[in-house]
Amino acid sequence: MNTDLKSIIGARVKAARRSAGLTQAVVAERIDRTTEAVSNIERGRSLPPLDILDKIAELTNCPLSSLVEMPTEGGRLSERASLEMQLLATGRNLTIEKLRIAVLQINALLTTDQ
Numbered sequence: 001m002n003t004d005l006k007s008i009i010g011a012r013v014k015a016a017r018r019s020a021g022l023t024q025a026v027v028a029e030r031i032d033r034t035t036e037a038v039s040n041i042e043r044g045r046s047l048p049p050l051d052i053l054d055k056i057a058e059l060t061n062c063p064l065s066s067l068v069e070m071p072t073e074g075g076r077l078s079e080r081a082s083l084e085m086q087l088l089a090t091g092r093n094l095t096i097e098k099l100r101i102a103v104l105q106i107n108a109l110l111t112t113d114q
Contacts, residue, residue, distance in 0.1 A: 004077050005070075007044035009053070011082035012067045014042040016060035019089030031055040062089065 017027055017038075024038045031038075031052055040046040048056075057064040066088055070077075091099055 006047045008070065008077050008081040009047060009067055010042045010044035011079070012085040013038075013053075013056055015082045015085035016056065016062045016067065016089065017042070019062075019086060020060040022060065027056065027059060030059055061092070 017024070024035050024042070028035045028038045033052065037046070037048075041048050053067055054064055057067055062085070066085060091102065094102060
């Protein structure tokens, strides 16, 4: 199994869990796994089956696709995956007005890189 994929999914699961304000123990209980199993997922040591990822996505209120989508840019993939998940989770907690401002600010960052 591709270790990058396990690391990326693990980083995103961890970021989603933290953004939802959940502990590993709570996630483990709700998805009917052990805390050690959740820890192994988050550290990229094991890749959970799709049904477990779906339960985690539902529990953390994030799209399943955001847990498994590969980052578009190289570098430290698990860090990028975690940051992308944090950005997504933060956006979900903003009002529509603040979300519009955030998008404008992110787009401004893009223009400074060119």
